Amino acid sequence: xxxxxxxxxxxxxxxxxxxxxxxxxxxxxxxxxxxxxxxxxxxxxxxxxxxxxxxxxxxxxxxxxxxxxxxxxxxxxxxxxxxxxxxxxxxxxxxxxxxxxxxxxxxxxxxxxxxxxxxxxxxxxxxxxxxxxxxxxxxxxxxxxxx
Numbered sequence: 001x002x003x004x005x006x007x008x009x010x011x012x013x014x015x016x017x018x019x020x021x022x023x024x025x026x027x028x029x030x031x032x033x034x035x036x037x038x039x040x041x042x043x044x045x046x047x048x049x050x051x052x053x054x055x056x057x058x059x060x061x062x063x064x065x066x067x068x069x070x071x072x073x074x075x076x077x078x079x080x081x082x083x084x085x086x087x088x089x090x091x092x093x094x095x096x097x098x099x100x101x102x103x104x105x106x107x108x109x110x111x112x113x114x115x116x117x118x119x120x121x122x123x124x125x126x127x128x129x130x131x132x133x134x135x136x137x138x139x140x141x142x143x144x145x146x147x
Contacts, residue, residue: 002099003114009105011125014094021092021121024139029084032056032073041066044131045117048108055108060138069107076123091139092121093130104129 008014011021035050035057043066050057050067058073059065073085080086095118096102102113106128113119116132130139 004100005103006100007103007105008119008127011092011121011127014119014121014127018094018097018119021094022144023090023092023142024135025090025142026087027138027140028061029080029086030077031059031083032085033059035067039067043129044134045113045129046109046111048106048111050108067108072107072122072124072126089123090142091130093118093135093139094121095119095132102129 006013006015014021033056035052035055037052039050039057041048041050041057048067054069055067056070056073057065058068076087076089077085078088096113096115098115100115102119104111104113104119104127107126108128111129113129118130118132118135120128120130122128
């Protein structure tokens with residue numbers, strides 16, 4: 001059966017049939033640095049480019065790095081120690097169903113996301129991707145209501 005392709009540029013475009021976003025909190029803190037020129041990052045779901053005028057590079061303890069808009073970082077992270085930051089908001093995630101490709105229009109560029117990975121919803125309804133392995137290693141889902 002061919003994959004269903006669903007274009008998502010904002011949280012409001014996530015199909016209701018996928019279920020409501022689940023919330024999760026981070027298990028870790030991060031460091032940030034300036035991009036080294038126009039810097040491209042290969043992630044599981046595509047390539048993202050950091051612009052030194054607009055972006056920070058978030059660096060995890062394992063060396064994984066990815067860009068984030070500076071204004072978005074300032075709204076969504078807090079200082080957690082010298083040179084360390086923790087995400088303030090809980091992540092909101094919807095898992096991409098099997099046999100489906102989510103075609104995301106992210107702030108950093110287009111991405112294709114497949115099951116078992118997740119569409120993450122930002123504070124302004126923006127969408128981005130989180131790999132299922134990354135979610136398992138770095139997030140803790142909040143208990144579901146009524147569970």
